[in-house]
Every structure is written in C-alpha cells, then in structure tokens.
Amino acid sequence: MSVDTVSMTGWGRTAPTTALRFRPRTYEEAVAAVRGCGPRGSIARGLGRAYGDAAQNAGGSVLDMTALNRIRGTDAAGSTVTCDAGVSLHRLMRAVLPLGRFPPVTPTTRYVTVGGAIASDVHGRNQRVAGSFSRHVQALELLTADGDVRTVRPGTALFDATAGGMGLTGVILSATIRLRPVATSLMSVTTERATDLDDLMARLTASGHRSSYTAAWIDLLARGRSTGRAVLTRGEHAPLDALPAHARRTPLVFRPARLPAVPAYVPEGLLGRTSVALLNGLRYRAAPRHRTGELQRISSFFHAMDGVPHWNRVYGRSGFVQYQFVVGNGQEETLRRIVGRISLRRCPAFHAVLGRFGESDPGWLSFPMPGWSLTLGLPAALPGLAGFLDELDEEVAAAGGRVCLAKDARLRPETLAAMYPRLAEFRALRAELDPGGAFRSDLSRRLAL
Template structure:
C-alpha cells in the first residue's frame, strides 16, 4: 500500500443480522448476591489503585457492582470526588484511577447476553474480557474484530480506550465494530448510543469520562481455525522496515514489527517484521483438523513480586535485542502459530509488569501521519542515542482515522516502547519527544500515558474542545472524573 491516508478495507465477515440467544455453550455467568452499593460506599476502605505501569498509584474506594442497578446506585452516591469505571487494569497510566473518590470495578458485570452464531454478533456486559469472548466464540467460528497486545481487556475498556491492534490498517479500531452500546450517564439514566451520534463519538476513546458503559453489541470476524499463518522477515534498518511495510501491508490482515531501539549507526531501527492471517482449514496438518477451533492458551509461572532494580539496564536489553534479532529468520513464510502466541505472547507470563521492579515502567506510544517520516526517523535516532533500554518496542502502520473524538489512531506510523520509569532524566526526555510529536501533527496515546503535560493535549487532539463541551453539558457536576482527566484537564 502506498503511503497515503487510505487503507485497503477487508470485507465484512457477515452482513448484519438479528441477535438471537444461543443455548450452547453456556455463557451466562451466574453472579452471587451482593450488598447494596450504598452500603459498600459507606464502609469501603480506601484502596491503593494503579495502572499497569505501576508508576502513579492513588487511593480510592474500590467498588464492584454486580448489576446495572448497583452501578447506578454507585454513581448516584459517589461523592464530591466523583467516580470512574475500571476494567482489568491494563491502562498503563492513571486513566482508571480517582484519588480520594470512587472507582467502579466493572468486572462483576461479566455476562455474555446473546450470540447470533450465524451473523457473528455478540451482546455482552462491559466487564466481559476479550479472553472470555475468545473462549466462547472461537469454537463457534468467530473471533474478536480487534485485539491489542493483551486479551485481558474488558469490552468496556476496549471501547473507552478505543483500542487498536495489528490490523488497524485494514480493520480500524475496536469502536468501528460496535453496533450499539448502553451508557449510564451522570443523571442516572441509561442511554442507548449508536454509531454516528455525538455521544458515541465522545465515548469511543473518551476514557470513561462520558459515563459507565454497561453493555455493547459487537460485530465479530469469521475464522475457520484458531491458528495463524505467519510470515517473518528481518529488516536491516528503519528505512528498510518502512519500505517493506509500505509495499506489502495491504496483503496482510495483521502486521507488526519489533524494532531494536538500541541499535546505532547503519543498523539504527533494525527490526523483525511479522505479518499474519487466520489460517484456512485446508492449511492445517491432518491431525489438527479434528479440532481446528480449539483455544488453548498456555501459561508460564508468574513474575516474582519483587525483582531488583536495574535488571533491565542498557547492557542486558542490548544483549537481548542482539540475540532476538539474530535468531529471527531472514525470511520464513507460512508458519502456523496459535492465536495466543501471535497476538498475546506476554499474557503467558502473569504479572509480567513486575519485571521492571518496584519503580515500574512507562509505555510511550505516539503516532505521526504519513508524510512525517523524517519526524519518525529523528525520534528513533534520538531514542537510540539516548540509550533507552526497551526490549518491547513495536512499529505499526495505521489506516483510516476512527470516529472517536479522542481516539488515538490517525493514518500514519505508530511507535510504542516500554522504558523503566527510574531511568535518569526520563521525564524531561519524553517531554521533548512530546513536543516533536505535536510539531509533526501527531499525538500520544492516552490509554498508555502517565506523565504528559496538559497544555499539549489540545494540539494533539483537535476535537478536545468538542469533547469538553459535550462533557460539560452531559455531566455539569463532574461526576465522572479520573486522575488523568484532572492532570490533562479533559
């Protein structure tokens, strides 16, 4: 695909159809009774809450409603400091924290309500995880339309952050596949919100600040197997990588590159490029065709609760990067991989975020548009010269923009990297990168941010004023608030 703003769209997996209940497999989780939320609000002890990066914890009353009525009661009784919904805690920064107020743990609302197994449409509560959807839907021949690097994300979180995956250049963000949602707003009413409305566009990517998502109707992707057909190749440097992505991305549904940000000189930006498709049934070996849709994610031992600081320094990460690059094939095609290995390799290590030590880590992700390749090159060179020890660094291409006013993707190049939070001078360095990104017309991903300065947000998100105006009209008392919304004046 040429470096323009249009992407080659994949055909819809199935035409829209009526949503009907299914009888098997059983998916309606039976929830136990819970005391009234008003009682919990009166007695809930303050709890330390943090994002996945573990950098900026704050204390709030953590409440877990088990019905829509309890969620509404919690919103009505949240107090002066307001409340914010929280899923499985995979936002890296402070988006799902609310210091001194209440946080609604939505994982108690985890019912899959109905599945139309012919049209590939699911209706589920916001607390259902993508992992649970895969467990239930893959045996029926359906897959989630978009998944990030972890399947331990709730549907509500996927909409609130408008998540993207390796297929954005083809399929767009998660919100593009949401046909309807139920939203609990600050006045205590539940609104049915459809794509194309202002409220939908403010909620998709709105980080939970328009209300509490209770339920969603999602269009799925038809698949024949639970395996991926994967092509892997090495790129010698950043220019080589961008040329390969530009020339061939249109031929793959999924595409991502691991990039070595410690390599310098002629090898700056060297990478391992991985592309994939859902494997057709006739490509499986005979013994695998009897259970082609089996979903068996493996798990390794959890990361220790304490690891020494400095374990992931420049020397150790540089050695890892060298080994990873050299071990990758120069070119390999048609390798069969299971879905967890291709999409979610880190999910196999519970609590992998502990490997950065008690200081935690910052995940920095930005996007710059097509035509801003020089800005991308300059930022990669700066990161390389700075010696940021990141072994989880990926580069992808985004396709057409998404409907959400605060959705992160725009047509262009996105780079994400993990950096130990205690790296000396990191804050000032990232502030400088923020300025370069904003100058290039790009933006930083709110779902991963923990430290950006508020004055840059309007430059990065031009529809922020519309978002603020709608939020003020919908929630004049500021019921829905978070540490991030205060920090960035959202």
C-alpha cells in the same frame, strides 16, 4: 455490592492512589454507585491494563466492572455478540472461537474488558485494514451522570465522545459487537528481518503486502548502520486446509500457553542498557531472515506477554512508562529523528513496536490516525526520562501527531490540546452531560479533560 478502600495503579505501576472501590453486580447497583459517588466523582475500571492513570481516582470512587460479565448471546448467524462491559476479551474468545468467530480487533493483551476496549478505543495489528475496536460496535448501553441508561449508537456525538473518551462520558454497561468469521484458532505467519529503519519502512509500505495483521519489533538500542533494525511479522487466520491432519479434528480449540509468573520482587535495574542490548541482539539474530507459513496459536501471535503472569513486575518497584505516538504519512523524517534520538540516548526499550495506521475512526479522542506508530516501554526510574519524553511530545505535536491516552502517565495538558483537535468539543459535551463532575479520574484532572 461490595465496597472497600484500595490503593491502585495502572499496569505500569506508577503513581499509586487510593480510592473507594465499588463492585456492582447489577445495572441497578452501578446506578446507585454513580449517584452516591461523592464530590471526587467516580470512574469505571476493568482489569487494570491501562498503563497510566486513566482508571484511577484519588480520593474518589472507582467502579470495578468485572462482576458485570454476562455474555448475553449471539445473533442467529453468529455475526454479532451482545455482552456486559465487564466481559474480558479472553472470555469472549473462549465463547466465540468454537463458533468460528473472533473479536474484530484485539490489542496486545486479551485481559482487557469490552468496556475498557471501547473507552480506550483500542487498536491492534490490523488497524490499517479494520480500524479500531469501536468501529465494530453496533450499540452500547451507557449509564450517564443523571442516572439514566441510554442506548448509544454510532453516528451520534455521544458515541463519538465515548469511543476513546476514557470513561469520562459515563459507565459503559453492555455492547453489541460485530465478530469476524475464522476457520481455525491458528495463524499463518510470515517473519522477516529488516536491516535498518529505512529497510523496515520500505517493507511496511511495499505494494502487495496487505496482510490483515502486521507489526514489527524494533531494536531501539541498535546504532550506526543498524539503527532501527527490526523483525517484521505478518499474519492471517489459517484456513482449515493449512492445518496438519491431526489438528483438523479440533480446528477451533483455544489453548493459551502459560509460563511461571514473575515474582513479586524483582531487583531494580534488571532491564538496563546492557541487559536489554544483549537481549535485543539475541532476539534479532534468532529471528529467521525470511520464513512463511509458520502456524502459531492465536494466543502466541497476538498476546505473547499474556503467557507470563505479572510480567509488568520485571521493571522493579518503580514500574515503567509506556509511550506510544503516531505521526502522519509524510512525516517519515520526524519518525527517523525520534528513533535516532532514542537510539543515541541508549534508552533500554526491551519491547518496542513500529506499525502503520490506516484511516481514523470518528472518536473525538481516539488515538489512531493515518501514519506511523511507535510504542515502547521504559523503566520509570530512568534518569531524565520525564524531560526527554516531554521533548518527544513537542516533536510529535509539531508534526501534527499525538500520544496515546490509554498508555499515558505523564503528558502535559498544554501539549494535549495541540494533539487532539476535537478536544474542545469533548470538553463542551462533558460539561453539558455531567455538570456536577460525576465522572473523574486522575488522568482527567491531570489533563483538564
């Protein structure tokens, strides 16, 4: 097992801290690392795609789980896969797509580990119909603070605390996951423009539109009658007969596109109000008013930003804050008010997404709930950003909504309690399971988790 001291951040590149990094290659080495973690505790870390400080542990230890990356096998029908927690969704796709299978849920990056997907209970464009990632986990192996490895199954308190528990109940070592059958590695995509926020919301709620995967890029710099204008995309896994003849010979090939990486140095302010307004306008006008049946690669449809290595550098040295909230059905006025405030403040959000969520999953700290979700990234150096987002937090909490912890870097603990009604149960289980504080992170200290 390798050990070194490193400085690390989340994907947003804010608030760097230093920790001792262990890289276990076996379960036994992971047990030894947890038992010897010291008074500042430890936290598991995958590929570092949590935007904030969830996988950092200042002055303590971090378990880099990426060396535990064995795919142990699928069942006879190929309907489930068992793998180590350090397996990335990218590697999983490469392994199961040739078998005509696909992960049941994928976020906007495939460079997240299975363990990270469970700990964050990630969601994707199909949350409304498929729920979050942990809904499809049949069992997981969890290393707890006492050094034991437990098999944890859905329907138990420990599973519900671990799904979305940000790694604070223990180290996920492996999992068995249900897969989705697919016939090809292409998506059949419908694209349409929405002229404003009300038009977009009407399209997202229209009867008959129950596509498996739905999301809308929204222009948060548009104002006046165009406030909330958007480009809505819907997708389904393409059937074999939708492919051109030459593509039917290799229908399940997985060939992600890759562009040049963003350089290590990018000037501050590159994504300012003027440049983002220009880019947003170009993006909106370039989109078709309505197009159906376009074939896209799985990688382009789900993970467009993954094609640009180190895209997070584009915000400059100060990094960026990723902010995602959800408010319930019936809180449309809250959503309109928040979108209006962001637009009036001229927040330079280059990539913002509005979507609808369906039923929640049982995870005590799992983020999705039925309603409306808005995600946006903003330069961390934006003047007055912290205070502005605090105000939005209060609006979201007052409406019974919540902020996503996997993307958070600045939420206040008093606001958290109003957003997650099962927080007290989570804290109580942690106190019982881990009285010595073996599992800690910068996020857990900041939010008193």
